[in-house]
Amino acid sequence: KGTDINTIDKETTIDINNKINQKKRKILGYLSSEELFLNELAKLNVTGNTIFYKN
Known part of the structure; x- marks a missing residue:
């Protein structure tokens, strides 16, 4: 809170993103x-290595 996101380097942003995406969530069946x-x-x-494109 209160941090200017323009001052956060790319590596820190990636680390934060990874922590969020790797957190176990009850709503997702842990x-x-x-x-x-x-x-x-x-399942698909x-x-x-697949690349997705949006038209």
Whole structure:
């Protein structure tokens, strides 16, 4: 709170993002959002090397 986000370097931003995405959540069945996303990709038989485009 109260921090100018323009003063935060890219690496710190990435670290914060990773911590948020790897946090286990009760609402997600005690999975992290990252785990849930990867599970959904696996259901679609999509690998981590796939690139998504939005038209």
